[in-house]
Amino acid sequence: MHVEMLTVPDCPNGPVLRERLILALAGRTDVKLTEHVVDDQAEAERRGMHGSPTLLVDGHDPFAAPGTAASVSCRLYRGTDGRVGGAPSVAELRRVLGTPATGVANRAAGRSGQGRLAPIEGGLRAVQQAVLRSFATTGAPPGQAELEAAAEPFAVPAARVLAELATEDFLTLDDTGRIRAAYPFSATATEHVVQIADGPTVWSMCAIDALGIPVMLGADAVITSTDPVTGDPVRVEFTGGKTTWQPATAVVYYGTRPDTGPAAAVCCDYLSFFTDRATAEQATGQHADISGAVLDQTEAERLGADIFGPLLAAPAP
Known part of the structure; x- marks a missing residue:
């Protein structure tokens, strides 16, 4: 399956759609995701863009009504609950992508896909x-x-x-x-420690949050954590925009409990680093009430960057 994101330059809803796609596609290995920036009407018509952002699945826009004209204007989506937003919900993306719901995507790291950047x-x-x-x-x-x-x-x-x-x-x-x-x-100690280069040592709420800190700050950093199953250390070093994971087999499990409440209560304890996929699957198999997905290093880094990268880049009023 080929999934394409089409956005105009600096589209504010592009990162929102990207974050929701990452959650909707977590664990999928049969999908190629690409992104294209479209800056004129002719290209919009050629690519089949119906406003920004547009999602194409194998060349088809599943959210566009027949006869919708190509456009580079801002696009809005109406959810099944009647609410209007700048991108489809994770549940709606899972529906059109044929991905079974895991419960993870409807939770916390991205406020149910709404993002962590507060309104002005x-x-x-x-x-x-x-x-x-x-x-x-x-x-x-x-x-x-x-x-x-x-x-x-x-x-x-x-x-x-x-x-x-x-x-x-x-x-x-x-x-x-x-x-x-x-x-x-x-503000209190967790198992995820982030040493910011030329800055303080801080604690993060979970593994995804830890991976988002260096990107948010545009700084080098070293993340240290522990595999909950083996007790072995996991280390991720950000240097000059590149990352090094130790061990090289390390992964992140992105899980949640089927409860309502803030991310801190329902999923932060289940977003952890593991030394390999086997230990992640072993840990999750011990908790029947936890649903989620194992993310490889690229997926985990991208999710952290998409959620937290914009938080300080956006100018304060």
Whole structure:
């Protein structure tokens, strides 16, 4: 099967569709995924692009009504629940791609495919980015004064913004309202340790979050973790845009429990590094209530980059 993504330059919904495709295609080995940037009407007509982003499956657009004209305009999709968005949902992608649902794609690392970049409105993105920058530079969440400074241009209290960010699962708070985690960072120790070059040592919420940190920061880093089955170490080194995995057979399992709630509660404990596919499958076989997929190194790196790469690249208002 050949799956193509067609987008105009700098399409804001391109990364959203890419992230959802990665989740929808996790574990598939029979699919070739390519991407093309289309910048004029003639090419849109030649390639069969019906707005940006367009998905083609073996040359056919499964979401376009018959007779839809080619276009380089922004495209919107209406889901089965009636909601309109910039890309099909993971469930809808699985349907047109013939991929069985695993439950993983409907969960957490990407907020059910909605992405982790908070909206600009109401100071959400400004405060989110202030939190992320603090973790990246100090290894800890920002103080109250820094949070208020980020929220002040929007004339809303920082506590209100934090509460909304928590409700939408961009971060988690403890019972006192203090930041416990801001994906990809954790304020408390986890098994996933990321040493940022020329920066602090931080903890990530899960394996995918760890892989997203160097890309988000545009920095070299060393990730160290442990195979939950064997106790053996797993190390991923980012240097100059290249990665080295030790052992070379290491993989990531992307799993979730069939519960509702934030990512921290339903899946972060099941997104782990393993020394090889056999240990990943052994671990998941011990938990009948966990569903998911084993991701190879390329799939895991790409998912981390797609989810977290844009978080600080987008300008704060």
